[in-house]
Amino acid sequence: MTVVFDGIASGMLLFLIAVGLSVTLGLMNFVNLAHGVFAMLGGYVCVVATGRYGVPFLLAVPLAALAAAAAGAVLERTLFRRLYGATQLDQVLFTIGVVFVAMAAARWGFGPQQQPIRLPSWLQGQVTIAGVDIGLYRAFLVVLGLLVAFGLHRTIGVTRFGARLRAAVDKPAVARGMGIDVDRVFVITFAIGSGLAGLGGAVGVELLGLDPSFPLRYLVYFLIVVAVGGSGSIGGSLLAAVLIGVCDVAGKYWVPQVGAFIIYTVMVVMLIVRPQGLFGTR
Amino acid sequence: MDSRSPDSLSPGPDAAAATPAPATVDLAPLRRAARPRWPELAVWLLPVAAWFLLPEDLALLTQIAIMAIFALSLDLVLGYAGIVTLGHAAFFGVGAYAAGLLAAKLGIGDPLLGLLFAAAVAALAGLVTAPTVLRGTGLTRLMVTIGIGMMLFEAANKATDLTGGVDGLQGIEMTPILGLWSFDLWGKTAYVYAVVVLLVLFLIARRIVHSPFGLSLRALHMNPARMPALGVSVDARLAAAWVLGATYAGIAGALLTQTTQFVSIDVLGFERSAEILLILVLGGAGRLYGALIGTIVFVTLHHVLAGIDPEYWQMWIGLVLIGIVLFARNGIMGAIDPFERLLARKKTEP
């Protein structure tokens, strides 16, 4: 059971980071392989803030999210937006380029080693509920993930911003005609996605580790979440992320000789059987 | 559309009478199209010159020849057939391990036999993956290619008994090529071997891209939706290009194994797939010489820059990728294009 719970926790983390990608990739049709860069940025901000400046963890995490959101907005404004209409190959090449630059920058700034993070004492240790050992930190991740999922669901599904986003994506010309500032909608969406990735990166340092190769190492996991969840679907992303987290943790625990192989196989099979994703409708 | 061009005039009979436009089609230019041209000869003198001028760097030059074959294989898949893949290292790795295992586990160290075996295994891998990859389009297809690449990497990573895992595959002994030339310490044999294989594969690729099949690949890259209306099954053509590319990649991988007598798990790495993509777009995708030029420039740059500060090599790759997309979409060969077209026009329009 503990294994399952751990899986759920890492699934939540995956969800936090990947949900933004699901939106840019699925709704905005932009193949952003550099998404993990924002998570890495969040991770470094959190590590530096808590480690070097003694900022409390709970303050450092939102700081990390903000930094990533700002970086996302700036990149969207200056570079990514040029690529919305470009071919897929161009998007792939460009965003991989961004990944490489970011990895080099991280190595320059922080060196190639893993970054340590000191969790506050109230997140350490574990409790036993109904015979299941539950790490407090992992419980924290699950709660955070659920909160974000709920919040996103409210924003995209119910509010006017959500409607605008969908209009801007489906029929940009029409949306413009209706007075929607399409560029602004895109930049905000991008910033939110990047910010959430930064949040995930910050709280994920303990579990996922943090070093310059982060954006590439977990890229495939993010893509799998989108592929399995169905692009642009928040509920789908959540379920897919949890499913993948559980499969991954359980797989590595019970059949270590196969390891990550399972996850990739699941992804390929999924893409063949249901290209629109498990919960996608398109 | 250029409205000033004389072609926008009416093609009606009266117009035909007014302008002395040829009423018959001159087939000669197309008949000449596949003939070798003198700049090509110059390119192929480069490896000969390098042999004399850079005798200390034969190992590096061998790497270039091998990477050029790998780039060529991606050019067939991406540049000609238009399949965007981020998992091409899968076939390079399959070829590398096939040749390595044949020598290390079965003790068959004949290089040419190894190449053939690797080519066959890679072709089979291409055949098996083709339906999966071609089924989806766009993003789905791209992700399937990534997924397949990762699956193979993990498989090799975990099957340590067979592949040696992260420690690599060792114990590869090569017998002399054709029983005549054994691999020497200075890498002379390896260099000549790799260059000859490159030349042979290049000439084959050259024939293929100039054939009706090659023409159909180019056409279906430009407009896949039109091809079925000409009675062409797009999937079959794409699958053929995919298998061909896989075979070439497998041979490149096998060459790396044979010339270094070692297989590192890196041969299957995602970075390798991304790197070869960069090499191809740097040189210019969709042109055979783009693959060659891209490789020469990239590996040379790598050598020079990594010699200065290996830490930031990755930064340069990234910047080059971004720069290409923003400013030089057709790579180095793209810069030559306008001149070529000018020459071609001069020839057809007296």
Place this chain on the structure above:
Amino acid sequence: MTAPALHTRNLVKTFGGFTATDDVSLTLAPGARHALIGPNGAGKTTLVNLLTGVLAPTAGAVFLAGEDVTGLGQHRRVRRGLARTFQINRLFADLTVLESVALAVGERRGVGWRVWSPVGAQGEVLDEAARLIETLRLADVAHRRTRDLAYGRQRLIEIALALAVRPRVLLLDEPAAGVPTRESRALFETLAELPRDMTILLIEHDMDLVFRFAERISVLVSGAVLLEDTPDVVATHPLVREVYLGEATHHA
């Protein structure tokens, strides 16, 4: 009795809740010169897409020379002699005119899988392509890239590609769309010279051209065939005047 060159039985196509093709049963006799007219959005292109297999029908069937081809893919129908042109050019921008037409001729002649001999060595294919290009008066630009030509001439390539298939049935989706008037006359002269045993379905908004070319006309409105008759009858039919001819002035 010989089978019709092409016929459909109760063809239906819906997009979501919208019916784009509504129970169409159309018959083209061998050698027919048949026109399909109707206002914008009537479903003419959708019908062509159903006939050629670009779209799968929601219900109904398509027959080519009496044989049910509903389940066959696009390229299989082409191999059975059904060719079309596209309302909006679908060409090979970086191929020359000669290369484009040689490609199409080569594919019909089955040389498309040849990997070893150059395109330039396909003597019969090239000769046939050259003749087709000459017929369409494109000889002077045979070695120019498609993208460098004016739209009117690109339109001729569109037709050349369809003719290269040597179709028994040819579907022309607004072949003169985007072509200057003077050139469209020339284009229709070319079409009029096509062999009489070729069955042709023409979609066209210009009524002059339609009435000069067609021997039978079907009027499509909101996906359904409103009526089918000879040009004389259609031209004077009150319903047609009401739904169509009033609008046609916008396109002419």
